[in-house]
Amino acid sequence: MxxxxxxxxxxxxxxxxxxxxxxxxxxxxxxxxxxxxxxxxxxxxxxxxxxxxxxxxxxxxxxFGRAGVVGLFALLSFAALREFLTLTAKSRGDHYALVGAFFVVLPMQYYLIWIDWYGLYSIFIPVYAFLFLPIVAVLRGNVENFLTRVSETQWALMICVFAASHVPALLSLRIPGFEGxxxxxxxxxxxxxxxxxxxxxxxxxxxxxxxxxxxxxxxxxxxxxxxxxxxxxxxxxxxxxxxxxxxxxxxxxxxxxxxxxxxxxxxxxxxxxxxxxxxxxxxxxxxxxxxxxxxxxxxxxxxxxxxxxxxxxxx
Amino acid sequence: MASFFAGVLAALIEFLARIITAVRAIWDGVGPIQAQRIYFANHTSNGDFVLIWTVLPPSLRRRTRPVAAADYWLSSGLKRFVGREVFDAVLIERDPTHRQTDPVSQMAAALDGGSSLILFPEGTRNTGEEHLLPFKTGLYHLARHRPAVDLVPVWIENLNRVMPKGEVIPIPLLCTVRFGEAMRLSDGETRDDFLARCRAALLILSEKGPVT
Known part of the structure; x- marks a missing residue:
């Protein structure tokens, strides 16, 4: 293409x-x-x-077409998330949740964009990541500033990954008369x-x-x-x-x-x-x-x- | 062959360090120039000297050797190779009962060979709540034996959050390495005064703020 x-x-x-x-x-x-x-x-x-x-x-x-754009925005999301969490992540209790955010949620979101699964990529972070990352965090048993920590990570993912991934997602819009x-x-x-x-x-x-x-x-x-x-x-x-x-x-x-x-x-x-x-x-x-x-x-x-x-x- | 693998590994380690931490050097008192120095830094992670090593320009990097614990770096074949061939570490024995050579004379010998050193005067990784542990005396003894070498304080920011002790997978966060003004042992300065001054210099650097 x-x-x-x-x-x-x-x-x-x-x-x-x-x-x-x-x-x-x-x-x-x-x-x-x-x-x-x-x-x-x-x-x-x-x-x-x-x-x-x-x-x-x-x-x-x-x-490079679809692969190039999806790949580029995945990397931009990575760099953005790295910056965002530098200002927020403070607690050792979040380590696994943050590992999950970087190495599971981010690649998964872009994989879903890549395979063009609109029904899942449009809810994956706000529903699944939103519910599962706090579970991962709570298992560490550290309750100090829990809501703040969970919300900051959630926000980081919404901004740096979910919202940013809507740029390459535009590639999946096949408008009649505008194909390709x-x-x-x-x-x-x-x-x-x-x-x-x-x-x-x-x-x-x-x-x-x-x-x-x-x-x-x-x-x-x-x-x-x-x-x-x-x-x-x-x-x-x-x-x-x-x-x-x-x-x-x-x-x-x-x-x-x-x-x-x-x-x-x-x-x-x-x-x-x-x-x-x-x-x-x-x-x-x-x-x-x-x-x-x-x-x-x-x-x-x-x-x-x-x-x-x-x-x-x-x- | 060994040096080829060492080169590949060095490039890989630098690449990973930059991907994970986007590490930035702030030369805030000395410049990245060819001069013999003892860089002394806070120690929170096994990756500390890797970050300092990464931000040094290649010409300085080749002449800068980290001082590291022999018991850790000789514990497996890969670590031995990385410690010796990639970083050319000065491996010292931490436990006095097992010592065959004195760490201070090992470091002094490395300085005499023209190298700069990276040293962690806390002696061990700081994994607690304390900002900076008390210094061991090695830095003082080294400064007394080689008084003409500049000591440069280096504050490594954030690496403890990238990889807290006991964790296997690092989380990518921005790190900075801040180099402060060079210092030397003054005439007649006592051991405790000198170590307190060095520690204070490091603490001042740490308060200059992290990323921007």
Missing amino acids: SPPVEFWQLLAGVLAVLIFASLIAGILSRRAGPDGADPVIENLVARIRSWWAMVALLTLAMV KSILLIAFLVVVVQGSDVLQYVFGKLFGRRKIAPVLSPSKTWEGFLGGVLSASLLGAALWWMTPFAPWQAFVIALLIAVMGFFGGLVMSAIKRDKGVKDWGHLIAGHGGFVDRLDSVVFSAPIFFHVVRYFWPPV
């Missing part, structure tokens, strides 16, 4: 944007001078560099949600005045939110040709994705504040950790999945 022609057209557009961004960043760093180390510009350069790597990785995965092109749904979701993040950042940096949630995230502003979300929705509408949607439908769906993505970022920010850290990890230069980059995707992917599945029922 090699990607359809629309995929390559979209990629050409993304590469053009990246080249443009790299040029702008180059000009900005030159203007800052050799020793004018402006941290904002340095971070921008690092971010754009990481974007090149992320686009390359995602493209590679998509060229479902990879474009992933491309649409990723471009809109990450585009929204980037555009919020750009609008925020250029016009940001009024903070939208000063307690949660000092960098998020009303100007960034409105400018970013609206322009990302327009971007989504402009990409209607690669989707099964009409332009106005693409706009509404992109708006939904972008708003969910924004709130995803806000919720994950609240968790970071609560745990007293600035970033989830350090592995993506300029961005922080995997969860920092995925927070908006995981909040929008299941909603996007179900909206498409409901209104464009698969055959």
Whole structure:
């Protein structure tokens, strides 16, 4: 299953944007001078560099089709879960439950996605993992902070594995008239949600005045939110040709994705504040950790999945 | 042949360490430069020196030898091979009644051979609630015998949660290895003062916060 022609057209557009961004960043760093180390510009350069790597990785995965995408998101889930549990896992009593989360639940969820068993992958974590992991934990006999520990692990799995796995699950939507092109749904979701993040950042940096949630995230502003979300929705509408949607439908769906993505970022920010850290990890230069980059995707992917599945029922 | 297998095993161990812990070095006082050092670290897991070894640049890694317990590392053929050929460990006898050579002179000899050392001055794995156990005196004696070698405190964060004592399967969590400022034995400093100062340096590193 090699990607359809629309995929390559979209990629050409993304590469053009990246080249443009790299040029702008180059000009900005030159203007800052050799020793004018402006941290904002340095971070921008690092971010754009990481974007090149992320686009390359995602493209590679998509060229390998289903196996590539399922495999990539399984690895992303692993990296995200590793970051999430670093902030929560504290008790030795959870050791077996966490081993189960990493080495049983995560592979199982992606196996179910791989074999396309919708009836089980859509409930496996919220029903089975939810009930069995606390049983594993309770057998260790440690009751200290039990509910907190169980809920944190459950949440980690919902966010890092269950929600994230809805990205490759999009491949299983066989929409009439859109056969063999479902990879474009992933491309649409990723471009809109990450585009929204980037555009919020750009609008925020250029016009940001009024903070939208000063307690949660000092960098998020009303100007960034409105400018970013609206322009990302327009971007989504402009990409209607690669989707099964009409332009106005693409706009509404992109708006939904972008708003969910924004709130995803806000919720994950609240968790970071609560745990007293600035970033989830350090592995993506300029961005922080995997969860920092995925927070908006995981909040929008299941909603996007179900909206498409409901209104464009698969055959 | 043996060195080929040692190379393969070394690569495998480093790969696993990075997959499981995504370990990150924070050079917070000294840099990763070619200099003879005694790295002394907290000890909560058998994987401790593996993490330090993993974050050292390859050129430093080749010249850095962990100091480890002979009774553990000679207890099976595979451990013996890994301990000797992969990590080139300085194997010391912990039980004084079985000793044929003195651990401090073994370590001093390794320093004289140009190597750096990784040392766990708590002497044994800390598996309790205590943040950091009292230090054994070996670090002081080594510093007294080789006063011109820098001692670098190293705090390993989180590895005890990755693999608590008695567990077989590790859980993947992010770990950091923080290297502090180099120190040396001062003139006329007593044993207890010196060990307290070293221990305090390690504790200060531990409070600088974990991941970000």
